[in-house]
Amino acid sequence: MGRIRRLLQQEHVRVLPADLICPLCERKIPPSQRDAHHLVPKSKGGRHTEYLxxxxxxxxxxxxxxxxxxxxxxxxxxxxTHPDVALFVAWVKTKPDDFMERTRKSQRIRPK
Structure with missing residues (x-):
């Protein structure tokens, strides 16, 4: 296990409540489905994260x-405000909290 993943897991154990709510879909996030999202990507200098x-x-x-x-x-x-994200959120809100499905890259950003 890498250093960063280990630190994130330690942070989960110490700080995070059991019933985190996803700010996008507003459903409870089971511990096995938590991901930290850099609002501004790390490669672009971002530091702040939200759990989704x-x-x-x-x-x-x-x-x-x-x-x-x-x-x-x-x-x-x-x-x-992004139309595709809003469409996805409206769809995923109807799913159980632990729902997971394969995600495919949009053709718009897929390498050619």
Missing amino acids: HRICHRQIHALLTETELARQFNSVDALL
């Missing part, structure tokens, strides 16, 4: 590039 459902986190990165995340969609409210 793993499926929500993966969908954000499947739809948006790191540059778009850093410039336009660097807050939860801004993410919710």
